[in-house]
Amino acid sequence: MSAPKKVVLAYSGGLDTSIILKWLQSEYGCEVVTFTADLGQGEELEPARKKAELLGIAPENIFIEDVREEFVRDFVFPMFRANAVYEGLYLLGTSIARPLISKRLVEIAAETGADAVAHGATGKGNDQVRFELAAYALNPEIKVIAPWREWDLTSRTKLIDFAEKNQIPIAKDKRGEAPFSVDANLLHTSSEGKVLEDPAEAAPDYVYQRTVHPEDAPNDAEFIEIGFEKGDAVSINGEAMSPATLLTRLNEYGGRHGIGRLDLVEGRFVGMKSRGIYETPGGTILLEAHRGIESITMDRGAMHLKDQLMPQYAELIYNGFWYSPERRMLQAAIDASQDHVTGTVRVKLYKGSVRTVGRWSDHSLYSEAHVTFEEDAGAYDQKDAAGFIQLNALRLKLLAARDRRLKG
Secondary structure, eight states: OOOOSEEEEEOOSSHHHHHHHHHHHHHHOOEEEEEEEESSOSOOOHHHHHHHHHTTOOGGGEEEEEOHHHHIIIIIHHHHHTTOOBTTTBOOTTTTTHHHHHHHHHHHHHHHTOSEEEOOOOTTSSHHHHHHHHHHHHOTTOEEEOGGGTOSOOSHHHHHHHHHHTTOOOOGGGSSOOSSEEEEOSSOEEEESGGGOOTTSOOOGGGOOSSOOGGGSOSSOEEEEEEEETTEEEEETTEEOOHHHHHHHHHHHHHHTTOOEEEEEEEOTTSOEEEEEEEOHHHHHHHHHHHHHHHHHSOHHHHHHHHHHHHHHHHHHHHTOTTSHHHHHHHHHHHHHTTTOOEEEEEEEETTEEEEEEEEOTTOOOOHHHHOSSOOTTSSOTTHHHHHHHHHHHHHHHHHHHHHHHHO
């Protein structure tokens, strides 16, 4: 790859990406543009601007953007229409943020005349794949620089030495080895590495940052009602909210009640197993409520087909194929299934759990007249079930008769 002339860096303002910024300047002699996204990670982002300026980045080359509404509206909500979970448990909080960051990196590159983008993902993880597949899908000509795969700064000591030699400020708590690595956005917090690397050992309580311990949650249950329109949550307790505001509020409810904790050993796309501690309080409530409203508004055949498609859809997101044609095809089918997923769900929040306790909709397929144990006034003739069973049993009878004959 020829040396880039101008690079857009996904920049957090932390030590690692500050080192990457200076390394890009010294290694390639190129101009650097920084992009810092407010994804709801809960950190003040203005220090990132000051750090970038301190490292010599011109003000017009510093991009700090609040993308929380776009994140929830265009990425999180479409994913939740599918009830997507990876390996049966993981709500894909890190995975779904990467295509948005990559999108803005490529767009800013076009706006500023940059010929390359750079990220701080390591060569062992999934994020390098997600960033780069998304970037190439959006601009096949873009160069992607992954410093962790190129440089020789292979230890914390070397990184600190490089920072000191290049006058990069180092917080006191960064001079030692960090106890674990954290990635956060409005959907979740992910903690990995170091103290968490032995899957046989329970995660220390201090790892959890968004949720109280379920045992310390309130002793009284709390009930909330979530309104949906065409598969997307639009209100809480009758109050209409924007996507990001709604998820923020659900995070508050979930965090208070210790909801959404997950200790997972997952299969990374690159081949190895890794252990992560995830907190997805609002997302866990949203998933339960969405399934609750689907249960009365979706046809059985459509729902069962969508459930069959979901693992493949979730894997595409986990592996970084958000912008692939197959993900778009599945999304079209999923979105079509949500036409009547409109109504309200009441959920109970209590000590780490969320349960649907009520659901109602003008689009409901539930018919009390058909399922009642009382007199149904002719809504359903139970005698019809005899022929239904006989027709479905015919092939089973033929199979059993053949097997009995052959054993004969």
